[in-house]
Amino acid sequence: MSVESAKAYIERMRSDEAFRHMVNDGSEDEAASWALLREHGFDFTMQEFREAQDLIYAEYGITPM
Numbered sequence: 001m002s003v004e005s006a007k008a009y010i011e012r013m014r015s016d017e018a019f020r021h022m023v024n025d026g027s028e029d030e031a032a033s034w035a036l037l038r039e040h041g042f043d044f045t046m047q048e049f050r051e052a053q054d055l056i057y058a059e060y061g062i063t064p065m
Helices: 003-015 017-025 030-039 046-060
Strands: none
16 A cells, blocks of 8 residues: 555546546445455555645646635
């Protein structure tokens, strides 16, 4: 698990519309969503996801609300 994986996931969600739709379509089942992400090579915890968000915010000069 890693922050780098979470950051790559966020970047792919921002850039790959088909991937984003696929992930969002299955978002009702949490276990299935995590399994789908792992199938696509992503492995991170929610804490690592939050850390990746912070890195991206800093990179783009975004101040979260």
